[in-house]
Amino acid sequence: MAIPLKELIENPDLLSKEGLRCPHCGVLLQETITGKRWEGDHEVCSDCYYEKLGEAIEKHPIVSGRVRRG
Amino acid sequence: MITNFVGEKEVTAYLRDFLRRLVTLNPLPNLWCPVTPSGEKLLRRILELVKVDHPNLVDSVSVLPIQLDRATRKIAFRRGSPSKDIPGKSVLILDGAIHSGSTMARAVEKVVDYGAAEVCTYSLMLKCDSAFIPTMWGFMIDKTDRAFFLLEEIPNHRLSAHHEAPPPLVHIQRLDAEQRKLGRVVCGVKSLDRVTWGDRWFDMAAGEQDKSCYLLLKKKAVLGYLTVHHTNRRFMVVDEIALHKKYHGKGYGGILIRFADTLARQSDSVAIQLHAIKEQVKFYRHYGYHQVAEEPLNLEGEEYQLMRRPVLRSGRTISNR
Numbered sequence: 001m002a003i004p005l006k007e008l009i010e011n012p013d014l015l016s017k018e019g020l021r022c023p024h025c026g027v028l029l030q031e032t033i034t035g036k037r038w039e040g041d042h043e044v045c046s047d048c049y050y051e052k053l054g055e056a057i058e059k060h061p062i063v064s065g066r067v068r069r070g
Numbered sequence: 071m072i073t074n075f076v077g078e079k080e081v082t083a084y085l086r087d088f089l090r091r092l093v094t095l096n097p098l099p100n101l102w103c104p105v106t107p108s109g110e111k112l113l114r115r116i117l118e119l120v121k122v123d124h125p126n127l128v129d130s131v132s133v134l135p136i137q138l139d140r141a142t143r144k145i146a147f148r149r150g151s152p153s154k155d156i157p158g159k160s161v162l163i164l165d166g167a168i169h170s171g172s173t174m175a176r177a178v179e180k181v182v183d184y185g186a187a188e189v190c191t192y193s194l195m196l197k198c199d200s201a202f203i204p205t206m207w208g209f210m211i212d213k214t215d216r217a218f219f220l221l222e223e224i225p226n227h228r229l230s231a232h233h234e235a236p237p238p239l240v241h242i243q244r245l246d247a248e249q250r251k252l253g254r255v256v257c258g259v260k261s262l263d264r265v266t267w268g269d270r271w272f273d274m275a276a277g278e279q280d281k282s283c284y285l286l287l288k289k290k291a292v293l294g295y296l297t298v299h300h301t302n303r304r305f306m307v308v309d310e311i312a313l314h315k316k317y318h319g320k321g322y323g324g325i326l327i328r329f330a331d332t333l334a335r336q337s338d339s340v341a342i343q344l345h346a347i348k349e350q351v352k353f354y355r356h357y358g359y360h361q362v363a364e365e366p367l368n369l370e371g372e373e374y375q376l377m378r379r380p381v382l383r384s385g386r387t388i389s390n391r
Contacts, residue, residue, distance in 0.1 A: 001132075001151065003134070003150070005117075006128045015104070016148065019106075019107040032167075039358075041141055047230070050325075053357050054325065055324070057313070057327055058318045058322070061257045062308050062311040062312070062345065062346070063259055063262055063347075063374060064308075064374075
């Protein structure tokens with residue numbers, strides 16, 4: 001059954017306080033605060049996402065072809 | 071790109087007005103469905119207002135929280151029994167924020183499928199390019215803006231790759247003419263290491279692609295750099311990201327790619343694209359990039375594949391090409 005509003009007013013904790021957490025660092029994922037980004041098929045916080053991506057970029061820099069002048 | 075902070079006083083004022091309008095509806099929504107933790111956070115505040123301003127609602131309304139499985143994009147009901155609770159009801163679906171509008175659209179579709187008599191929708195914040203416009207909303211923000219509401223703390227931005235560590239004392243500066251004599255960044259990739267700051271400055275000043283090169287600096291030492299340009303299809307291309315070999319493993323790469331995303335977002339780009347070395351294609355796929363059907367780039371014996379990832383933005387999707 002749906003929760004009667006009266007019951008909810010008496011006990012607001014029937015609503016969830018929790019949400020999805022980052023599987024790496026455990027932070028509660030809130031899109032505007034921690035970011036929510038896809039890593040494979042699960043969501044992680046932006047900090048963990050960029051940390052992993054950054055490690056790869058350090059090892060393998062991003063390159064594009066350029067026209068050489070002179 | 072504006073960051074809006076909506077405090078407790080403002081949120082209360084918006085919700086008080088919303089409730090005043092809600093109670094004039096006929097039929098009055100008698101089943102309220104908060105969507106995700108953001109909608110439930112808003113409902114908590116609404117409960118306080120109902121108690122004081124609209125006590126007559128207390129005995130006539132019930133609540134059925136909705137959640138979204140973000141992996142499957144499927145709507146589910148966290149409690150209750152939708153097949154019994156929804157048929158014939160006038161339903162209010164409320165969320166804290168509508169970005170793309172897809173969640174709200176799915177929620178409406180679901181409650182209609184379950185036989186709702188009427189559906190009313192509300193969101194405190196609405197992005198201007200959302201594909202879904204609710205019945206009522208508090209305030210609208212631009213497509214690249216962000217909004218925070220009902221936070222205990224207001225977060226600052228920082229140049230950092232991880233929240234556990236204090237931010238490193240670095241800054242980012244757009245390459246200028248004075249910096250052309252700075253020491254080179256040796257990253258180990260020949261095609262990058264032989265390019266001078268003068269070459270990059272020339273590209274910025276006179277190149278056809280209107281490139282911008284940003285340096286990651288610690289005092290006067292250049293730790294790494296990022297070069298980007300924008301295409302007329304509103305893609306932001308990452309031409310270069312590299313870190314000096316001696317600064318690897320300190321999170322600086324994460325700072326630069328995060329800053330690249332910020333640039334893409336504030337320039338209203340639809341996607342960010344880069345050439346990933348062939349061995350890393352799978353890795354980039356794992357992080358949300360997809361392979362673009364284009365001939366690989368061959369540079370000095372190495373093969374690079376064009377990859378693209380949509381920028382986080384509302385209301386639109388992009389094609390693979």
